[in-house]
Amino acid sequence: MDKNKIQVIVVGAGPAGVSAAITIAKAGKQVLLVDRSDNIGDKNVFGGCIYTKQTAEIFYNFLDEAPLERAITEEKIIMLTDTNSTDISHRFNTSDNCLAYTVVRSKWDRWCVEQAQKEGVYYAPKTLVKELLFENGKVVGIKTQFEKYYSDIVIIADGVNSLLAKQIGLRNELTDKDVTLNIKEVYRLPKQRLEDRFKVNSNEGVAAKILGGPLKDMFAMGFMYTNKDTISLGFGVSLDELKKQKIKPYELMDKLKSHPSIACYIKDAEFIEYSAHMIPEGSFDKIPKVFDNGVMIVGDAAGFVNNVHFEGTNLAMLSGKLAGETAIFALEKYDVSASVLSMYYKKLKDSIIIKDLKTHNNTITTLKKNIKTITTLYPELMSEALSVIACPDGIPKSEKYNKLFNDIIKSGVIQKSIPLGIFAMEKCLKK
Ligand SMILES: Cc1cc2nc3c(=O)[nH]c(=O)nc-3n(C[C@H](O)[C@H](O)[C@H](O)COP(=O)(O)OP(=O)(O)OC[C@H]3O[C@@H](n4cnc5c(N)ncnc54)[C@H](O)[C@@H]3O)c2cc1C
Structure with a gap:
C-alpha cells in the first residue's frame, strides 16, 4: 500500500x-x-441498546463473542405524575431470539474495532x-493533525x-431544533441486587422509557x-425546549432521580x-445530501436517528453497510463520481432508514404540539383511574366514578386525543 x-x-x-x-474490507478492498x-x-x-437484526448483518458472531451486558426481556413505560407513577410493562419470558441488548460503549466499540482489524481494516486511533x-470538485482525502492521506473515497x-x-x-450548522441534549448518569449495584431489584434473571435486563413527572410539559423523555x-x-430533551423553560439540564436530572418512583431503582447504588x-432530531425533511464526488455521509452525521423508537445504532450500522456496498461498486467501476455514488441514496430509499424517517417526518412536531396531553394529562388520569380501582378508602364507588368521569371531561383529554389518534392511524395506513 502506498503510504x-x-x-x-x-x-x-x-x-x-x-x-x-x-463491509469494504470483506470485499478485499x-x-x-x-x-x-x-x-x-x-x-x-x-x-x-443495540439491535440484533442490523448488528448480526455486520457481526455474524456477536451473540457468542461480543461484550453484551444484558438481553432486553422487559420493555417498560413509566408514566410519572408529580408524586405517583403508572408502569406499562411488556415482558418476553425468554431471552432467546432477543431483539435488543444493552452494551457499554467503551467495551463494545473496542470489540467492534478488533473485528474490523481481523477483517483487514487498517485502524488509526x-x-x-x-x-x-x-x-477539482472532488473529495480526495483527509488532513489530520499529523499529515495528509489520500483516497478514492472518504466516508464521513x-x-x-x-x-x-x-x-x-x-x-448546515445545527440549530436548537435539530438536536436533543441527552444527560446520562451511571450507577453501580452488585449484580444480584440489581437482578432482584429489576426482577430479572441472570443476563436478562430492562429497558424503560420515562414520561412526565419532572419531564412534564416539554419534549423530553x-x-x-x-x-x-x-x-x-x-x-x-429538545434544546429549544430547555431554552424556553429556562431550566438547567442538571436540575432536571436531580428532579428525575429524586422522584420516588425512580429513586427506588438507584437507592444505595x-x-x-x-x-x-x-x-x-431525525426526520426525512432534515436529511442532507449524503453523497458527492468521492464522499458519502453515514450514521448520526447524516441525521439517521428515529427518535420516536429510540433507534440510532441500527440506522448507523445499516447506513454504513449501504455506503460500504456502494463504495465497492464504485471502486470496481473505477468511477467514484457523485452520479455513481448516488446509488447509496437509492439503497437508503429502499431501506428502513428513509422509509421510517418518512413515516415519522411530522411526528416530533405533532408530539411537541400535544406534549401537555402526553406528559401530564395521560399520566395523571391513568394514576387517578387506577386509584379508583385499587383503593378501598370508604368512599362510595358511585362518587369515585363520578369524580373520575368529570375529571376526564374537564381535562379535555378526549378531544385532545382525537387528532393524535387520527395522526397515528394515518401513519399506520400510509404505505
Ligand atoms: C444518551 C444516549 C442514549 C442512546 N441510546 C440509544 C439506544 O438505546 N439505541 C440506539 O440505537 N441508539 C441510541 N443512541 C444513539 C446512538 O448512540 C447513535 O445514533 C450512534 O452512536 C451513531 O453512531 P455513529 O457511528 O454515526 O456516531 P458516533 O457513535 O457518535 O461515532 C462517531 C465517531 O467519530 C469520531 N470522530 C468525530 N469527529 C472526528 C474527527 N474529526 N476525526 C476523527 N474521529 C472523529 C468520534 O470519536 C466517534 O468515535 C443514544 C445516544 C445517546 C447520546
Whole structure:
C-alpha cells in the first residue's frame, strides 16, 4: 500500500464507520478507519441498546463473542405524575431470539474495532481529522493533525455534529431544533441486587422509557437501562425546549432521580459517571445530501436517528453497510463520481432508514404540539383511574366514578386525543 494513498478512508469508528469499513474490507478492498480517540468508545455516550437484526448483518458472531451486558426481556413505560407513577410493562419470558441488548460503549466499540482489524481494516486511533482534501470538485482525502492521506473515497462517520460534512457544504450548522441534549448518569449495584431489584434473571435486563413527572410539559423523555452491574439513567430533551423553560439540564436530572418512583431503582447504588451528548432530531425533511464526488455521509452525521423508537445504532450500522456496498461498486467501476455514488441514496430509499424517517417526518412536531396531553394529562388520569380501582378508602364507588368521569371531561383529554389518534392511524395506513 502506498503510504499515504488508500482506496477508502472512513472517518469515525462508531457503529456507522466500523460497519462501512468492515463491509469494504470483506470485499478485499483497502480501507483505513481513523478515530480521534486514544481508547475507542471511552468518550462515546450511549444509553442504551443495540439491535440484533442490523448488528448480526455486520457481526455474524456477536451473540457468542461480543461484550453484551444484558438481553432486553422487559420493555417498560413509566408514566410519572408529580408524586405517583403508572408502569406499562411488556415482558418476553425468554431471552432467546432477543431483539435488543444493552452494551457499554467503551467495551463494545473496542470489540467492534478488533473485528474490523481481523477483517483487514487498517485502524488509526488518536487521529483527529481536521479537514477534507478537495481537488477539482472532488473529495480526495483527509488532513489530520499529523499529515495528509489520500483516497478514492472518504466516508464521513464523525457523528452528530459533523464538522466535515459542514466543511464541504453538505450540512448546515445545527440549530436548537435539530438536536436533543441527552444527560446520562451511571450507577453501580452488585449484580444480584440489581437482578432482584429489576426482577430479572441472570443476563436478562430492562429497558424503560420515562414520561412526565419532572419531564412534564416539554419534549423530553427519560430512559433507564440495566447493564451487568450498572444502571444507566437519564433523559433527552429538545434544546429549544430547555431554552424556553429556562431550566438547567442538571436540575432536571436531580428532579428525575429524586422522584420516588425512580429513586427506588438507584437507592444505595454507587454513582460512577455523568455524561452529556447530543442526538439528532431525525426526520426525512432534515436529511442532507449524503453523497458527492468521492464522499458519502453515514450514521448520526447524516441525521439517521428515529427518535420516536429510540433507534440510532441500527440506522448507523445499516447506513454504513449501504455506503460500504456502494463504495465497492464504485471502486470496481473505477468511477467514484457523485452520479455513481448516488446509488447509496437509492439503497437508503429502499431501506428502513428513509422509509421510517418518512413515516415519522411530522411526528416530533405533532408530539411537541400535544406534549401537555402526553406528559401530564395521560399520566395523571391513568394514576387517578387506577386509584379508583385499587383503593378501598370508604368512599362510595358511585362518587369515585363520578369524580373520575368529570375529571376526564374537564381535562379535555378526549378531544385532545382525537387528532393524535387520527395522526397515528394515518401513519399506520400510509404505505
Ligand atoms: C444518551 C444516549 C442514549 C442512546 N441510546 C440509544 C439506544 O438505546 N439505541 C440506539 O440505537 N441508539 C441510541 N443512541 C444513539 C446512538 O448512540 C447513535 O445514533 C450512534 O452512536 C451513531 O453512531 P455513529 O457511528 O454515526 O456516531 P458516533 O457513535 O457518535 O461515532 C462517531 C465517531 O467519530 C469520531 N470522530 C468525530 N469527529 C472526528 C474527527 N474529526 N476525526 C476523527 N474521529 C472523529 C468520534 O470519536 C466517534 O468515535 C443514544 C445516544 C445517546 C447520546
